[in-house]
Amino acid sequence: MLRLSLTTFREHRRLFAGAIVAVALGVALLQSSLLVMAAIADAKIPPGLSGQARERLRDSYAGAATLLGMTVLLAAFLALFIVSSTFAFTVAQRRRQLALLRLAGGSRPQLLGLLLSEALLLGTAGTATGVLAGVPATWAQSWSLVALGFLPGGFSPHLDGGIMLGSACTGLVVALLGVLAAARRAAAVRPLEALRDTGRAARVMTVSRWFFGTSSLAVTVWMVWVGQASEVLGAIVIALGVSVIGAVALSLLSPLAVPLASRLLGPVLRSSTLGELAQANLRDAVRRSASTAAPLIVLVALVLGLTGTLDSLAAMVGEEQRRIVAGDLVADSTGAVAARIAQVPGVAVASVQSTVPISVTGRHRRAGRTYRRTLYSGIVAVDPSSYRRTHRPAPRAGSLDRLHGRTIAVAPGQSEEGWRLGGTVTARVGGQRMRLRIVALLPPTLENGADNFLVPRELIPAAVAARAPAQTVIQVAPGTDPAAVAGRLRAAGVGTVRTPARWADDRAAAEERANMAIFAVLMGLGGLYAAVAVVNAVVIAGAERTAEFAVARVTGLSRSQVVRMALIEASAVTAIGLALGGLVAAGALAGIGAAGVRAVGVPLIAVPWTPLLLLVPGAFLITGATSVWSTLSATRRQPVTLVTARE
């Protein structure tokens, strides 16, 4: 059986190339991610760092580890997805050959064995490539994590035999798991099918496909509906859910959705004979068009849905900040410079907020348990009365009026962490420890990394406050032109001065950049896999159509006409895949829009233009180029030799 599978493997090597690449990519990514994660786990925090720097380093290690964890999961899932769809496709295509084996006396277990040994060969080839490619991938990955700011410079992972062995085994397991469903279907092939072209070979929508497709579609529709009435955070969770489950639903139902969508393209396609032929092919070869469209649907839905959701959230953060801050100007400077702002003519109120290097330790309750925790970042010294005049929301408990002496207020960043009014925390200011009483709880905001605590300015030694970075919200005197005051402030050299609107927009943009850094890695990865899957589907389809193309040429089509026909088909399928993916993303963002109306009064939907402008031409380029290449190579031989060839 192994010898037979070796022969069939060699015969179908082009069909398996995509799956080999997918396994190799998966193994390489798994290995490099695990190596980098192991290095992070071993990494020592260098001695002599300040508390703030240590917290920042620890946060960035945790962020990198989370990102790598997601990378590993995504890589394993996508490798499994591609291997299983490749095998499903080749089994469908080789039904006749498998039926012939049954006719010659092959039993069901033998067919199962044949496919499993093919998967083993494929897995071995992919794994070997992946383990080798994983070594440079490790360096590339840690370099890009450093470049994106997730890891400190000078970070370097080292190779580990155990991890490499583990990744190799995972590669083989993925290949074998991927083939299981297809192998079961192959074993159900009846010997009579060798003599006929009809029968179950024509069936694409299997029972399980129907079941999982329609049920995830129902869940998606339900979520879009619920999303219309939920709060911002709920809407975000729902939007992410809609993107993922909707993508799965439409890709499972793509054998139904793609022909339906191709009917809409009908008027465009029917304008030429080749286009008409291409449309007929689209409707007829459902399996082929569906397996090209499915990875595109998944990619577009995920990328547009996820980035659209996060960018919309960033836009809402900007809008919210604009509403919170009641001022005419916002200035960024050091504490020492900020102290001069109030003296500038035309300034009525100047609320200086300095981010100070102190630590706060205390017990807080979460999910019924109490934790002791020390925070170093987001601790801001304020003057309570001017802070109150320049920030609209009132505390949800307590009052900022009482923020005097040994007291502290819980700011939006810690608002939902279970701190209690009247409780005490220990602050470390310079070398001194003091107990502070919690006198106010501010309401939460949408912002990620908002301030954690407010302390009264008088607690902070003047020298410390002078060195700390400060942000000052300014109200100008009635009847004064803010622009003139801004000019005067700039002339006085008090750092950057912006209008609150500008400042809020910059804040949204910064939030968006932080999202992009994470998503650049994951989306790049997803895009790579989608490209492999699409190229794979187009190549397999091209190889499968050798005889069909030969017949078309014998009928009178020139080689270039055949190539153009296939290109039209590939482009139409690409357009359909992109449109269906866009539909899912639109469903995901609909809820965000509704939540935006409720939260900030306007439907803030950020259309993710950058990924969109990369995806659309990229998809057409990849499918088009692959289609032309595979059609050319499928039509290389003289058509007559193919028309007469018989299995």
Next chain:
Amino acid sequence: MMVEQTRPGEMIRLAVELRGVTREYGPGQARVRALDGVHLGFPAGSWTAVMGPSGSGKSTLLHCAAGLEKVSGGRVLLLGRDITSAPDGVLTVLRRRTVGFIFQSFNLIGSLSAEQNVALPLRLAGSRVSRKDVRDVLAAVGLGDRLAHRPRELSGGQQQRVAIARAMVTRPEVLFADEPTGALDSTSARTVLGLMRGLVDAGGQTIVMVTHDPAAAASADAVVFLSDGRVVDRLVRPSVGAVADRLARLEG
């Protein structure tokens, strides 16, 4: 040799026996009755041709007799054993040792060489494959010098001879053939028919062959004629002229 309507007490040993076999396709209104109460026996060690107009049920009869297709009514006996509702495992074993197939499309595995194609049923059955046996069989069909060729590198007649060699190597007791000469020129067809004659005379094997060609049918020991799924006529030790005559009457 005779093809007999089976009666109780029949003495001739039958390799394949159909008892009131009916086969219907399609649901409700679109129902087609491809076989309609066929009683037929194929004596062991004989060669029977099945003829009839297109769509008369010849291929269906062959598939049902070989256990490739389940019947809608009646019983099928292969070498005295009822295979009407035999499970897949039993049928697989039968295909390995007892029955063989030759078809109009040659049904060779494209990725395997002629030699590998011939050895395939033995390898699937897990028996030791003697290269000598395989080569002898291929030499016997005149392909001793084409062992390493893939099917696409062989002519139609040569591909069909490989298929026959594959059916010869396992020495199946019953060989089912559906238009084995349908795609061949008359010289290749004569070679193939000669080889089949050898299987029956020298090997004592049983052949059931569907054909449209009176000359091919005349090589057989007997001919049965089908029309609309029923056995309507039969001929023993047929001549080309007599077969063509009956056929013309049926189709006319």
